[in-house]
Amino acid sequence: MILALLGGGRVGAATVTVQRGDTLTRLAVRHGTTAQALVKANPGLRQGALMAGTRLTLPSPPAPVWTVRRGDTLSLIARRQGTTLAALLAANPGLDAQQPLLVGQRLTLPSRGAVTRQPSAATVRAASIRVTAVMPVQGRLTTSFSDTHPSIDLAAPTSTPVRAARPGVVTESSFDGRSGWGWTVLVDHGDGMTTRYSHNSANLVRVGARVEAGQVIARVGSTGNSTGPHLDYRVTVQGAPVDPFSLY
Structure with a gap:
């Protein structure tokens, strides 16, 4: 069956102009799709001649x-x-x-x-630091990074090992009741970047300790202001919060 287009395609979708001698099959082969997908992407098609100059909407690739x-x-x-x-x-x-x-x-x-996404100034600064980072916990993402929540929450069973993302020196290892973070470890990586690991059930490193990437530094918990066992993972560059996922 040969078809002709009655109406326009979807706004913003890729389109193609029919040339003399084109058929749906030829167009489909040329653009890596199928005739059936072309018909589905152009609900205004009707039986008749495929007219030169007609614009067809190309189906979105899988x-x-x-x-x-x-x-x-x-x-x-x-x-x-x-x-x-x-x-x-x-x-x-x-x-x-x-x-x-x-x-x-x-x-x-x-x-x-x-x-x-449009990079923030902090993201640009983070990109200038060439890092190979370890994900502290392979947990389920429950809260994403945002302006109101400048960290990510990774849910995991209590006592799951928490690993240092990068080599550095521990500058904080204490219970933070004022901020609601509970047992917290802060690591300074020496290049303007710090990583913070909070709500731990236990801290396993002391202030001043040198840690390596992947070293177990704490255990997942639900201390402080928390509704369940998870890791609050925060990254800052020159004091500005950065989406931790930008390191991976």
Whole structure:
């Protein structure tokens, strides 16, 4: 069947202009889609000749998928695909970051637009610091970074190990009842960046201790102003809060 377009396509969608001799099949092959998908993307099509000069809306490409391989982690996949761990989790709402990935598991990759954002001054400064960071806890993201909550909350069972994101020196290891953070560890990384780990059930390092990336420094808890066991993970650069996921 040959069709002709009655109305315009979706606003903002990619379009193509029909050339003389074009058919739906030729257009589909040329643009990496199918005739059925073209028809679905253009509900105003009707039976008749496909007229030169008509503009057709191209169907949106399917979301890219990553098949998990041996040794893959969420952070590694996000870094390899040029996205963020937060965007990867958002594209896979049923994914439990606390559970290990399975070889052969299929993950939806976020579109480029999903991770594009206007960088704040703090983010720009963070980007200038070349880091290789360890995720302190492979927990479930319960609260994202925002202006009103300049940290991320990662839910995990009580006593789950909390690891230092980067090498540094412990400058605080105490119970912070004033701010509601409970047992807290603060690490200064010596290049303008600090990381804070709060609501711990136990702190395992003392002030002045030198820690390495991945070293266990605390245990997940629910101390201070908390509604359940989780890690409040905060990053600052030159004193300005930065989204921790920007490190991964």
